[in-house]
Amino acid sequence: MNNIYNFKNASKTAVEMLKNSGFEAFLIGGSVRDALMNLPIGDIDITTSATPSEVEEVFKGFRVIETGIKHGTVTVIIDNEPLEITTYRSESAYSDNRHPDSVAFSKSLKDDVIRRDFTMNGIAFDFQKGFCDLVGGIDDIKNKTIRSIGDAETRFREDALRILRALRFASVLDFTIEENTALAIHKCKDLLKNISAERIRDEFSKLLCGKNAYSVLNDYADVISVFIPETEKCVGFEQINRHHIYDVYTHSLKALEQSKDDLHIRLALFFHDIGKPYVAHFDEKGEQHYYSHPKKSAEITEEALTRLRFDNDTKNKVVALVKMHDSPIMLDKEDIPSKKRLKRILSQMGVDLTYDLIEIKRCDNSAQNPKYYRGDGFYKSVYAMLDEILDSHECFSVKDLKINGNDLISLGFKGKDIGKALEKCLDGVISEKVENNFDDLIKYAKK
Secondary structure: OOHHHHHHHHHHHHHHHHOOOOOOOOEEOHHHHHHOOOOOOEEEEEEEOHHHHHHHHOOOOOEEEEEHHHEEEEEEEEOEEEEEEEEEEEEEOOOOOOOOOEEEEOOHHHEEEEOEEEHHHOOOEEEEEEEEEOOOHHHHHOOOOEEOOHHHHHHHOOHHHHHHHHHHHHHHHOEEEHHHHHHHHHHHHHHHHHHHHHHHHHHHHHHHHHOHHHHHHHHHHHHHHHHHHHHHHOOOOOOOOOOOEEEEHHHHHHHHHOOOOOOHHHHHHOOOOOOOHHHHHHOOOOEEOOOHHHHHHHHHHHHHHHHHOOOHHHHHHHHHHHHOOOOOEOOOOOOOHHHHHHHHHHHOOHHHHHHHHHHHHHHHHHOOOHHHHHHHHHHHHHHHHHHHHHHHHOOOOHHHOOOOOOHHHHHHOOHHHHHHHHHHHHHHHHHOOOOOOOOHHHHHHHH
């Protein structure tokens, strides 16, 4: 709990100013939870018995922003730190499963605490008196448990986004969701259809990058399928193929579990085989095959990421990784990396995405039948070969060629033929049909 003293002076100043003006005031929510867990402290939330107008009066010498005034929240800027200060409140019904129909201000800290989502977020802190824990949040943090305050189903029907917040916390903090809270999540999952795509996207992205993502995504596959319904076909879809020992969904999660917590990579691994159930077929020996599944998976990925309002840069990168995840990087019939094939991938994807692709291929391979895992040494040799290509400034893009468009124009090339000829020359260099020097490339272009 040493981190409790790492709250910035601005938060202490704000609490003292409210108390000196005759009001109650506490830090509450995520900052207190993170302090108890010795995690970096993020945004500061303060709860107080002062009404919004009284808060504005207390801080009339500071910049005050009426961020959520109708719900009792104002933001005060102290030492360039934004502090959200919210009046104690109780709430009415939530007709839209997201926002209260009305808010009533209260003078009771308990009224404010019992309307919150989880016990770990309901702990208040006073700089003089210490913690005020009315809901058992400190014990739940010690036991790494996520528990709804009061009736779990009621909490989720009030605000369905809490369903995904619970999953995100379980993944990021490596906590377990308490049984009644978990049952309510499964029961109320369809309420997520009332939540905006942007909110779902943000929570899902954080969930994917958590240390416990595998368990959460596995245990709550039915919840994930509410906003990514394409996963339903993958759950329990057995892969009748000697290279695999898991169903499609489990394989994808096992691959994701092996990766670094990079959003592009984890999204690509989550989606990389999602097209398999749509293209699977058996050969005459009874073995299942999934030809063209990267293309189908990429189509589904683009649709899902568009639906969830991911930005174009993220969407384009993830779709490209999914589409290329099965591309060969080895010499034919030999278990060693091929420089030609790596150069072709570099020419198509660029440097950063090529390195990401190799990470995806490693994770994908590691989640298959262990008999067919190529080994960490193989992937180290792939990375070493990529490093060698780059360090040696070997040619893998048109800009690396020793001829350019002007040279081709002087040979009589026009319009689109210039670009086509440069691509042909690049292909010739990568496939080692021609040396990357001016004279040889000019001859090759003429031919």
